Amino acid sequence: MTFSTSPLTPVHCAHDLARRLGGILLGLAAVVARRFLKQPRLVALIVPLWRRLTRIVGRFERALVPQVRVRKAGTGGGSGRRAPGLQLPSGRGWLVRELGHEAAGYGLQLAHLLAEPEMQALLAAMPGVGLVLRPVCRMLGYDLAAVTTMVAPLAVVAAAPAPRVWAAGDSADLAGVSGVNFGLATII
Numbered sequence: 001m002t003f004s005t006s007p008l009t010p011v012h013c014a015h016d017l018a019r020r021l022g023g024i025l026l027g028l029a030a031v032v033a034r035r036f037l038k039q040p041r042l043v044a045l046i047v048p049l050w051r052r053l054t055r056i057v058g059r060f061e062r063a064l065v066p067q068v069r070v071r072k073a074g075t076g077g078g079s080g081r082r083a084p085g086l087q088l089p090s091g092r093g094w095l096v097r098e099l100g101h102e103a104a105g106y107g108l109q110l111a112h113l114l115a116e117p118e119m120q121a122l123l124a125a126m127p128g129v130g131l132v133l134r135p136v137c138r139m140l141g142y143d144l145a146a147v148t149t150m151v152a153p154l155a156v157v158a159a160a161p162a163p164r165v166w167a168a169g170d171s172a173d174l175a176g177v178s179g180v181n182f183g184l185a186t187i188i
Contacts, residue, residue, distance in 0.1 A: 013118040014064045020113055022057040025136065028095075028106040029053040035099055042098065048086050049095075056136055063128045093141025107140035114144070 029050050036042040036049075096103045113119055114133070123130045123144075130144055137144045 014061075014122060017113070017116075017119055017122065018057060018061045018064070021060055021110075024106055024109045024113065025053045025056055028103065031099060031102045031106070032095075035102070039098075044086055045088060048088055052088065053136065056132060059132045060129060063126065063132050064122075088139075090138075092138055095139040096141050103140060107142060110136070110140065111142055114142075 032049050032053070033046055036046045096107060114123075114137075134144055
């Protein structure tokens with residue numbers, strides 16, 4: 001029995017990418033809730049920021065499947081504007097400035113996800129997906145267009161030779177040597 005190995009299209013990988021994006025953003029939302037509760041000036045931002053971060057995954061999935069929206073007759077009574085609410089800060093990287101290394105860690109995870117070839121192909125094929133991700137990239141201090149230059153492609157990293165591992169039969173014999181410092185541990 002033979003199987004054809006056809007390359008996966010960006011849409012085939014989209015479910016996995018959305019799942020991984022959801023994990024990153026939900027983790028970031030949990031850090032926001034935990035850390036902002038300890039800072040009285042930021043407590044009011046928890047709910048709007050939590051909503052934004054958790055809705056991005058749904059918007060990401062909806063952007064992958066183009067839908068035609070039909071407006072029902074007689075439902076257009078409002079002006080379409082939202083009620084005025086609390087505005088989130090808009091400066092680039094404000095979330096990293098407030099949360100420090102925890103937000104930076106989630107930002108790096110997001111940058112690695114965005115730099116993967118499948119995600120790059122998806123962003124090139126469907127520009128609307130990038131529009132969905134732009135606000136969270138801005139909060140974390142990343143420019144969506146420049147993410148690929150910040151993270152080395154996985155193919156380059158995989159092509160690097162494996163480091164040499166010391167084997168017990170190598171010529172270096174540590175018998176009788178005491179007090180050799182290898183950085184973190186001292187052999188006595």
